[in-house]
Amino acid sequence: MLHSFLPQPPTDAAVSGSDVRVSAIHHKPLTTSQVYQLSTFRGVACEFSSWIWDKIMPLRYRVFLWLAFWGRLNTRDNMIRKHWSLLTEHQDCDICPASESASHIVLRCFPASVIWATFHMNDLASSSTDIVHFMHRAQQAWINSRGVHILFAAAAVTLWHARNDRIFNNKRWPPSYLRREVHDEVSQARQKASTMKHRRQEQESARREKLRQAFLKKRLDKLMAEKQASSASDDQPNS
Numbered sequence: 001m002l003h004s005f006l007p008q009p010p011t012d013a014a015v016s017g018s019d020v021r022v023s024a025i026h027h028k029p030l031t032t033s034q035v036y037q038l039s040t041f042r043g044v045a046c047e048f049s050s051w052i053w054d055k056i057m058p059l060r061y062r063v064f065l066w067l068a069f070w071g072r073l074n075t076r077d078n079m080i081r082k083h084w085s086l087l088t089e090h091q092d093c094d095i096c097p098a099s100e101s102a103s104h105i106v107l108r109c110f111p112a113s114v115i116w117a118t119f120h121m122n123d124l125a126s127s128s129t130d131i132v133h134f135m136h137r138a139q140q141a142w143i144n145s146r147g148v149h150i151l152f153a154a155a156a157v158t159l160w161h162a163r164n165d166r167i168f169n170n171k172r173w174p175p176s177y178l179r180r181e182v183h184d185e186v187s188q189a190r191q192k193a194s195t196m197k198h199r200r201q202e203q204e205s206a207r208r209e210k211l212r213q214a215f216l217k218k219r220l221d222k223l224m225a226e227k228q229a230s231s232a233s234d235d236q237p238n239s
């Protein structure tokens, strides 16, 4: 997409001082919206954006997921890569003999296996190379389910909170607590989806009623006009 926004050779206008960028594909000046899209992720092909920027996705999940899918969470492997030696001296998970990455925490660490086993997805999780691979496979497996990304988000957020509570507060979440947290998160998302659907139906119903009222008013005005014309004609003296 980037190539379509490359600047054209300077025109007379550009030489005279005004800087107008023209799309190489559409041959029209760029709009503010196009520049905004280009300066954000929408200007870049992103395979996981639809899993994040869904209206039913709770706002508090979105930034977390964005960082997780890009591999930018402050996991130990990332901190070692960034030479943050004051924060961690190693990149190992605190409960498993493995490097602590986002994929490890969300797919393969012990708390993750508890959650994914609940949904019969443990094999899928443990055999996926990373979380993007996992999501592609999960969507193929549940092709008719629109909620796989919501379930994933609820599980990932819960696992990240459990990891932070373990590391910073030395608290371990028991399996029953982990499952309940995910269940509560999914229930909230489902409730939000249901509320949004109800609101859409109400708006659609109001729109139809408005159209019906406008149609009836038009019909009434026409009938009144016809009646007035008829009365005026009756009042004319017969020749």
Ligand SMILES: [Zn+2]
Pocket: 093, 094, 095, 096, 097, 098, 104, 108, 109, 110
């Ligand atoms: Zn682990």
